[in-house]
Every structure is written in C-alpha cells, then in structure tokens.
Amino acid sequence: MVSIGSGIGAKLFLNSVPVLGVSFDAGELGHVKWSSLPDAPMCDCGEIGHIGAYASGRGAASLVQAQANKDPLGFAASRLAGTAIHTMDIAQAFIKGDPWTTNCVEASIIPLAAGLAATRSIVGVERYIVIGGFALAVGTTYTSLLARKCNEHYNWPGWNTAFEMSYADDDNGLVGAGRYGEDRRNA
Numbered sequence: 799m800v801s802i803g804s805g806i807g808a809k810l811f812l813n814s815v816p817v818l819g820v821s822f823d824a825g826e827l828g829h830v831k832w833s834s835l836p837d838a839p840m841c842d843c844g845e846i847g848h849i850g851a852y853a854s855g856r857g858a859a860s861l862v863q864a865q866a867n868k869d870p871l872g873f874a875a876s877r878l879a880g881t882a883i884h885t886m887d888i889a890q891a892f893i894k895g896d897p898w899t900t901n902c903v904e905a906s907i908i909p910l911a912a913g914l915a916a917t918r919s920i921v922g923v924e925r926y927i928v929i930g931g932f933a934l935a936v937g938t939t940y941t942s943l944l945a946r947k948c949n950e951h952y953n954w955p956g957w958n959t960a961f962e963m964s965y966a967d968d969d970n971g972l973v974g975a976g977r978y979g980e981d982r983r984n985a
C-alpha cells in the first residue's frame with residue numbers, strides 16, 4: 799500500500815497482515831533520503847532531500863514553484879499560469895495533460911519510483927494499492943506515469959498492471975484501521 803498525499807507512506811502487507819518488523823516501525827518510505835545536496839527540498843520532518851519532500855502533494859507543489867522560478871516563460875505558457883500553484887491546481891493541470899506540469903510531476907516521482915522499484919526487486923511485491931489525496935486527484939494518468947518511472951528503475955513487464963487506485967474517498971485509512979482492529983479483536 800502506498801499513500802501519496804501531504805506526505806508519502808508505504809506499508810507491506812502479507813495475507814492482509816502488515817509487515818512492521820521487529821521494531822514495529824516499518825513503512826517510512828517517505829523519510830528515506832534521496833538527495834543530500836544543499837538545495838534539496840525540505841521534508842515535513844525537518845530534514846532535507848527525503849522521498850516525501852519530492853513525491854508528496856506538497857513536494858510536487860514546491861518542485862513546481864522552484865521550476866516556475868527557473869523557467870518563468872514555460873510556467874507562463876502552462877495551465878498553471880495565474881493559479882496559486884496549490885496541489886489541486888497542479889492536479890487539474892496534470893489530468894488535462896499540460897506538458898509543463900506533467901514534466902514537473904514526472905520529476906517529482908522519480909525518488910518514489912526508485913523506492914518502489916526496490917520493493918519489487920528485493921521482496922517481489924507485485925501489487926501496489928495507491929491511497930492518498932494527491933494520488934486520488936491525479937488518478938490513473940499518474941499511476942501510469944509512476945509505472946513507467948518504476949520500470950526505468952527496475953525492468954519488470956508487470957508494472958503496467960501493478961498499480962490499483964483505492965476507493966475514491968478520504969476514508970481508506972479509517973476503514974482499514976477499523977477492519978484491522980476488528981480482525982485483532984476476533985483473533
């Protein structure tokens with residue numbers, strides 16, 4: 799399960815049971831460091847260059863802002879011109895196929911694709927369920943792009959069908975926690 803919203807989360811499930819590790823802390827893909835360069839973006843946790851600082855909704859927005867500063871003409875010609883560059887403005891421009899915005903989103907998901915490709919190569923994960931507000935807003939166009947970027951990191955013919963969107967509401971985490979609690983109670 800991959801959560802792409804204001805941050806990035808990921809959890810491995812085996813037969814519906816989350817794999818948490820001996821320390822019960824597994825699932826922090828968003829806080830894996832991607833870049834140590836001084837101009838790397840700041841993560842919500844206060845460190846720089848984490849995967850979540852690139853690929854989350856907030857990460858995409860800060861990357862778009864930085865790119866708009868570097869390429870004001872390209873930005874002015876894009877669908878984002880005149881918007882406040884909120885996450886939902888980016889999602890709208892992206893699903894309408896704006897090339898400038900698509901390039902930014904593509905750049906933002908490279909670190910996430912590298913992380914997911916590692917899960918496929920190391921433990922053989924073949925099914926990725928995507929939740930989170932940003933992912934739901936950008937939809938299957940986004941997961942197709944993510945699949946393509948994953949394949950660039952780890953060549954596997956199954957990427958095209960590996961990603962599944964969750965129910966399109968904001969309750970996935972709550973429903974999952976409820977079901978997990980119920981399973982534990984019955985165990």
Ligand SMILES: [Zn+2]
Nearest residue numbers: 829841843848
């Ligand atoms: Zn972090």
